Amino acid sequence: MAFLPTCPNPWRPTDFNLSRTKEYSIEPDIAHIVKTTSLLESRADQYSDYLRAVFKGRDRTWMSAIDQWNSEEHQHGVVLRRLCEALPSDYDFESFMAEYTENVPYHDVDGQSVRGSVAAELVARCFVEASASTFYRVLADATTDKTHRAVFITLSKDEARHFGMFETMLAAEETQHQQLSLWQKIKAVSSRLFELEDAQIMGASAIVAGRSLAKKLVLRGESNRYLGYLYRHYRWKHVVYLVRLLLKTIGVKRSNVLVKCLSALFFMALKLRWLLATIANRLTFNFARDMIAHEA
Numbered sequence: 001m002a003f004l005p006t007c008p009n010p011w012r013p014t015d016f017n018l019s020r021t022k023e024y025s026i027e028p029d030i031a032h033i034v035k036t037t038s039l040l041e042s043r044a045d046q047y048s049d050y051l052r053a054v055f056k057g058r059d060r061t062w063m064s065a066i067d068q069w070n071s072e073e074h075q076h077g078v079v080l081r082r083l084c085e086a087l088p089s090d091y092d093f094e095s096f097m098a099e100y101t102e103n104v105p106y107h108d109v110d111g112q113s114v115r116g117s118v119a120a121e122l123v124a125r126c127f128v129e130a131s132a133s134t135f136y137r138v139l140a141d142a143t144t145d146k147t148h149r150a151v152f153i154t155l156s157k158d159e160a161r162h163f164g165m166f167e168t169m170l171a172a173e174e175t176q177h178q179q180l181s182l183w184q185k186i187k188a189v190s191s192r193l194f195e196l197e198d199a200q201i202m203g204a205s206a207i208v209a210g211r212s213l214a215k216k217l218v219l220r221g222e223s224n225r226y227l228g229y230l231y232r233h234y235r236w237k238h239v240v241y242l243v244r245l246l247l248k249t250i251g252v253k254r255s256n257v258l259v260k261c262l263s264a265l266f267f268m269a270l271k272l273r274w275l276l277a278t279i280a281n282r283l284t285f286n287f288a289r290d291m292i293a294h295e296a
């Protein structure tokens with residue numbers, strides 16, 4: 001059984017005419033988010049090495065799925081790099097990526113899942129792919145550039161297929177090895193959710209903004225800047241989409257009432273985080289401005 005279904009519309013990074021994007025304007029916050037994501041997506045080999053080690057002992061179909069997944073994630077990095085290189089602003093992928101891999105390590109490749117078990121690892125992967133698919137939908141809806149939009153929609157569809165792949169692997173794992181309780185699945189999703197503000201994303205955000213990681217990364221400040229850019233663009237329909245995928249992951253029936261209630265909770269939490277980030281950014285900006293005026 002192949003875990004990853006074949007892509008119905010195979011594509012290559014060169015299919016998108018991104019040289020034209022120089023003529024278009026792009027919102028600075030979207031440009032920042034895409035540059036940050038280009039580094040995250042370009043680390044596919046490290047993610048795959050980690051997963052292959054965690055899945056050691058599973059059969060060949062697992063490794064084939066990870067190989068295919070790796071090549072698709074790698075392709076995401078390439079197309080985002082091309083998009084960023086076509087933007088009017090400076091973007092030095094090689095130096096950004098070198099700084100990122102040197103300063104922001106990924107999980108050890110020692111065969112141990114940081115989630116505690118293969119099944120919990122798969123639940124966390126479902127969360128990541130569901131979030132990524134939602135994220136690219138958000139970017140697609142936040143851009144007016146047709147080519148950018150086409151790229152983001154394509155990536156969102158790939159991430160949805162990846163979600164399906166890890167979901168199928170989770171079902172296989174639960175049948176053959178370890179069944180997780182509902183509580184264990186909720187715990188795996190929640191712990192991964194709270195890691196969204198860790199150095200993996202925020203380190204990349206600091207690097208592409210030119211805030212050197214030579215100094216210790218101030219995570220809270222970087223999270224406020226990054227999430228202040230990103231969460232502004234999330235709409236109700238995006239949150240509903242994410243909640244439906246997450247309910248599927250934990251195996252809970254997706255009744256309309258439950259989807260609406262959970263979406264309302266997620267939506268309020270997300271917008272509250274955006275509001276807090278915006279206030280913190282404004283206070284930081286005012287403080288920095290006052291310091292400059294004081295020194296002048």
Ligand SMILES: [Fe+2]
Binds near residue numbers: 072
């Ligand atoms: Fe991806």
Ligand SMILES: [Fe+2]
Binds near residue numbers: 073132158159162
């Ligand atoms: Fe993915």
